[in-house]
Structures are given as structure tokens and as C-alpha cells.
Amino acid sequence: MKYPTFTYLGLAGEYKPARSMITLSDDREVLIESCKRIVECNDIKCSVISAGFLVEVWGSELNISTFSNGSAQICGKVSSISIEKKGRGGVQ
Numbered sequence: 818m819k820y821p822t823f824t825y826l827g828l829a830g831e832y833k834p835a836r837s838m839i840t841l842s843d844d845r846e847v848l849i850e851s852c853k854r855i856v857e858c859n860d861i862k863c864s865v866i867s868a869g870f871l872v873e874v875w876g877s878e879l880n881i882s883t884f885s886n887g888s889a890q891i892c893g894k895v896s897s898i899s900i901e902k903k904g905r906g907g908v909q
Contacts, residue, residue, distance in 0.1 A: 837868035839898070847874050847891045847898065855881060855889065863891045871901045 837851040849867050856864040856871065858881050864873045867889075879893035 837870065837872075839872065841895070841898075844876075844895045845892060847895055849889045849891070851887055852884070852889045855884060863889075865889050866903065869903050871903055873899045873901070875899070 837849060839850075840848040842848070849865055849872055851868045853866040856866060858864070858879070860879060861877055862873060862875050863879050863881055864871060866872075874891050874895055875897045876893050876895040879891060879895075881889055882892045883890040
């Protein structure tokens with residue numbers, strides 16, 4: 818008996834890694850990869866959604882200088898970074 822062969826290539830080409838890399842350059846610049854969207858950006862806090870996490874950068878004189886190719890570059894005087902898992906009942 819010959820068994821049927823199943824193949825599925827529909828979403829395989831759209832696969833994106835579920836990881837994010839955060840790069841600090843001194844205390845003046847943060848590069849966050851795999852960003853889905855910007856949640857908030859003002860003088861003291863910039864927040865982005867990246868790979869299922871809410872990443873908050875705290876400091877002063879902050880701004881997002883680049884948001885392209887799925888990466889966000891945050892410049893200013895960085896004092897802290899917090900990371901919170903995005904999930905049910907939590908961050909949307």
C-alpha cells in the first residue's frame with residue numbers, strides 16, 4: 818500500500834526567528850533587533866515590542882533615531898533597561 822506524501826511550504830518562507838538581540842553602546846545608545854512596534858517614546862522612556870517581550874529603556878533625552886528593518890535604535894542618556902514577558906492578561 819502506498820501512503821500519501823504531505824508537504825507544506827506555505828509559511829516556511831515567512832519564518833522569522835523568535836529571538837531578539839539588544840546591543841548597548843556605552844550609556845548613549847541601545848539597538849534592539851526584531852522589533853514589532855513602538856509602544857511609547859518620550860524624553861524619559863522608550864518602549865518597544867520585540868520577540869514577545871516589552872523592552873523599556875529608561876533615561877533622559879531619549880529618542881528613537883532609527884526604526885527600520887525590524888530594528889530600533891534608541892539614543893540618549895540610558896540609565897536602565899527593563900524586559901517584561903508579553904503574554905495573556907499582560908502586555909498586549
